[in-house]
Amino acid sequence: MQIFDYIVVGAGSSGCSLARGLCDNPDNNVLLLEAGPSANRFWVNTPAGMAKLYFNEKLNWNFHTTPMANLRDRQMYWPRGKLLGGSSSINGMVFIRGHQKDFDGWRNLGNPGWGYDDVLPYFKKMESFERGGDDYRGVSGPLWISDPVVKEQSSYDFIEAATRQGVPFTEDMNGALHDGVGFMQHNIRDGGRLSAYRAFIEPVIERKNLTVRTGCEVQRVLFKGHTAIGVEILRDGRRESIYAAREVIMSAGSLKTPQLLMLSGVGPSAELQKHAIPLVQDIPGVGQNLQDHFYIHTGFRCTPDSSYNANLTGVRKYWEGFRYLMTRKGYLALGSSQVAAFVKSRPEEDYADLQISFRPMTFQYFPDGTVAVEPEPGVGVSVYQLRPSTTGTVTLRSTNASDPADYTPNFLTNEYDINAVISGIRWIRKIMDSEPIKSRIVGEEVPGIGVQTDEEIYNYLVETGNSAHHQAGTCKMGNDPMAVVDERLRVRGLERLRVVDASIMPFVTSGNTNAPSIMIGVKAADMIIEDAVARQPLADNHQIKHA
Structure with missing residues (x-):
């Protein structure tokens, strides 16, 4: 029999930080399972390689939503990482913890231990912030957090324009002041992507009490009565059973975890x-x-010195490639966006419910799925609603774990949500029409000056609106009838089974979700060790051994 103390299903943002914390205790024998392959690839480790991973067939689950009636039956593309590091190996590397009130809100919904004061020590524990530590930031964790290695003048001008519109400047949106405008931070070190795998697992990969297996697609959790005893996997076309003497932990993400639970x-x-x-x-x-x-x-089309599109197209892109290989700096060492502004869609909001992101470059998408930087100078500005009132569902399409589930997000079905996003478009225009960024703009390309009324903006949302790929909440934590796990992340009504990933969020955080997903894994490792259950007898000799 293949027996381990803990089986962690999914080597993504939460799974990697969780497995690291569990194997830090030498008494624990940990198996980390990943459906996809290794992450040791040039374009995975290069920040600018994100564009090449967006539709990758080998490293990406390439999910799609169900057709959405309110978006004219469009199916929205939802990329999810399918490799060591999960989505932290293909995302934009943006590091935003979320607002303090997000976590206090989790706590107030019946989840003691999840308020901001409770989770802050774990955020500090997991990171090394390049500017140094203080009451809010850590300096001794595995995850290196850095500022952009190149800060464009147009980014500074966007920040200045936002402050002239009443948005306060924040030096550190992961520190004392979240709601404001400032430069984003990224999990990038020495010019390379620092995924959850590279930060938490790669440095300890030789540990005898840690086993990492790729190409293992979990089919279901195995139970004896109401007690989880292991998992069934598909590897190289063969089904295998692997057993957990202590716990099975689902960290497959907000889309795969509920699917696998239902299949189980x-x-x-x-x-x-x-x-x-x-x-x-x-x-x-x-x-x-x-x-x-x-x-x-x-x-927006802009003046040539306001965008770095030209540096990543034509002959100059080869110079940038050479520069990156020689110095690990330059435009290939940047994350997806430079600046974020957190603002309110309406004055009565308790705290910011919109995130506006500015990047001094623009992409174009081709029908064959490829992505390329636009040749003309341009800047991109996006907005998304942070606290949607609408919820959706993950339901089964079949009993085959390799088939995607049905994902129905119910976007644009609530008037409050729609009005908030329309307000976000107006916020963008207000900032971009303010100096000093205004002088850099030649014209608005999309949605264009012909889109002005609420109805016209709404139609633009219907035709082009997308996902920020921050899915969460599908196995939520709480004590109400719809809660799946308790505050210790134990699945209700079952023994030795937990969920540790973004699906446990009662509601999605205010910002990119990679940072809080990693924190969930770090905190869960401590809880699991504190709650350590006795090894259940699964083998004749009752001994735990490496498989």
Whole structure:
């Protein structure tokens, strides 16, 4: 028998930080399972390689939503990382913790231990901030957090224009002041992407009590009664069973974790009955409460010195490539966006409910799925709503774990959400029409000056609105009837099974979700060690051994 103390399903942002914390205790024997391949690839480790990974067939799950009636039956593309590091190996590397009130809100919904004062020590524990430590920032963790290695003057001018519109400047949006405008930070070190895998697992990969396996697609959790005892995987076309003497931990992300739970007999009984899946535990909330940030993009033509498009196109892109290889600096060492502004869609909001992101470059997308930098000078500004009132669902399409589930986000079905995003477009225009950024703008390309009224802007949302790829909440933490896990992340009604990823968020955080997802893994490792259960007898000799 293949037996480990802990089986972690999914080597993404939460799974890697969790497995690291568990194996820091030499008494724990940890198995980390990943469906995809290794992450040791040039374009994965190069920040600018994100564009080449967006539609990658080998390193990306390439999910799509169901057709959405309110978006004219469009199916929205949802990329998710399928490799060591998960989505932290293909994303824009933006590091934003979220607003302090997000976590206090989690706590106030019946989750003691998840308020801001509770999670701040874990944010500090997991990071090394290049500017140094203080009451809010850590300096001794595995995850290096840095400022952009190149800061364009147009980014400074956007910040200045925003402050002239009443948005306060923040030196550190992960510190004392979240709501404001300032430069973003990224998990980039020495010009390279520092995914959760590279930060947390790669430095300890030789540990005898840690086993990492790629190409292992989990099919279901194995149960004995109401106790999780292991997982069934598909590897090289063969099914194998692997057993957990202590716990099985689902860290497959907000889209895969609820799917795998339902395929294991854990979820809404009606959904399982539709697919003739034997019921292990009726938990109505599995796959419910799907939240995401609805995203809308605007683009502007600008003066040549306001954009670095020219540096990444034509002959000059080869110089940038040479520069990067020699120095690990330059435009290839940058994350996806430079500046963020957190603003309110309306004055009565308790705290900012919109995130505006500015980047001094623009992309174009081709029908074959490739992405390239535009040759003409341009800057891109996007906005997404931070606290959507709409929720969606993850439901089963089939009983095959390799098939994607059905993802129904229900975007643009709520008037409050729609008005908030329309307000975001008006905020962008207000800032871009303010000096000093105004003098850099030649014209608004999208949505264009012909789109002015609320109805015209709404139509633009319907036609082009997208996802910020911040899916969360599908196995939410709480004590209400729809809660899937308790505040210790234990699946309700079952033994030795937890969920540790963004799906446990009661509501999505205010900003990019990679940082809080990593924090969830770091905090969960401490909780699991504190709650350590006795090893259950699974083998004849009752001994734990490496498989």
